[in-house]
Amino acid sequence: PTLGIVLVAAGRGERLGASAPKAFIDLRGRKLIEFGIAVATSLPHTGHLAVVVPEDRAAQALEIVNRVVPADSPWTVTVVPGGRERHESVRFGLDALPDSIDTVLVHDAARPFASAELFERVIGEVRRTGDSVIPALRVADTLKRIDDEGIVHETVDRTPLVAVQTPQGFPRETLAAAHATAQLHADIPTDDAELVQRAGGRVRTVPGEINAHKLTTPEDLRLLEFFLTAHAL
Numbered sequence: 001p002t003l004g005i006v007l008v009a010a011g012r013g014e015r016l017g018a019s020a021p022k023a024f025i026d027l028r029g030r031k032l033i034e035f036g037i038a039v040a041t042s043l044p045h046t047g048h049l050a051v052v053v054p055e056d057r058a059a060q061a062l063e064i065v066n067r068v069v070p071a072d073s074p075w076t077v078t079v080v081p082g083g084r085e086r087h088e089s090v091r092f093g094l095d096a097l098p099d100s101i102d103t104v105l106v107h108d109a110a111r112p113f114a115s116a117e118l119f120e121r122v123i124g125e126v127r128r129t130g131d132s133v134i135p136a137l138r139v140a141d142t143l144k145r146i147d148d149e150g151i152v153h154e155t156v157d158r159t160p161l162v163a164v165q166t167p168q169g170f171p172r173e174t175l176a177a178a179h180a181t182a183q184l185h186a187d188i189p190t191d192d193a194e195l196v197q198r199a200g201g202r203v204r205t206v207p208g209e210i211n212a213h214k215l216t217t218p219e220d221l222r223l224l225e226f227f228l229t230a231h232a233l
């Protein structure tokens with residue numbers, strides 16, 4: 001069985017307010033995207049990695065791949081230009097993977113410190129169950145519903161709620177079929193698991209991890225820098 005990973009890194013990162021696209025900003029001297037490429041190609045699988053980047057960053061991404069991935073790696077890496085929306089970037093990445101792939105993971109480059117253990121947990125559960133699998137964290141804080149003015153209306157029961165992360169894992173056919181229906185939705189979902197669910201597929205969860213935190217705002221950048229120092233990554 002062959003593994004495919006789509007690393008989506010083609011977002012503009014507008015909420016971050018940085019001058020470069022999110023995946024190409026510096027974290028203590030390394031580009032954010034380097035971490036995702038390194039962890040994916042460190043997995044002990046024969047695999048294909050599609051790195052999806054803004055078109056004008058393709059050359060830079062190739063240079064990073066050549067530097068980070070050893071020449072004798074069992075991984076084949078391709079750089080693919082992204083789309084305007086995340087789901088388009090995922091589909092372009094999927095289309096770049098060979099037919100031999102049975103299991104595919106979709107991972108945000110904006111989650112640079114998702115661990116190899118988390119990737120393996122997701123892969124193992126997809127292959128064990130044949131379902132789609134996403135990492136999820138229980139919500140620790142009390143949750144309130146507020147209005148546009150920030151006024152609290154009620155406390156929401158958090159018991160059935162989780163926050164979900166990437167890598168999200170799928171039988172290849174399941175994800176490809178779900179993406180083929182994406183254009184039919186008036187509101188296109190923000191994650192791949194919901195596309196699968198809307199197409200009638202079962203999605204199950206495995207424990208997520210705090211390290212897989214996503215870079216969205218400038219505060220997140222400080223948090224990720226802290227992770228880098230704390231774990232000597």
Ligand code: C5P
Nearest residue numbers: 008009010011084085086089108109110
């Ligand atoms: O913007 P957001 O944080 O939701 O993006 C999540 C991931 O999807 C990021 O890694 C980003 O680079 C990627 N993305 C993409 N193509 C887009 C939009 C987002 O690859 N058009």
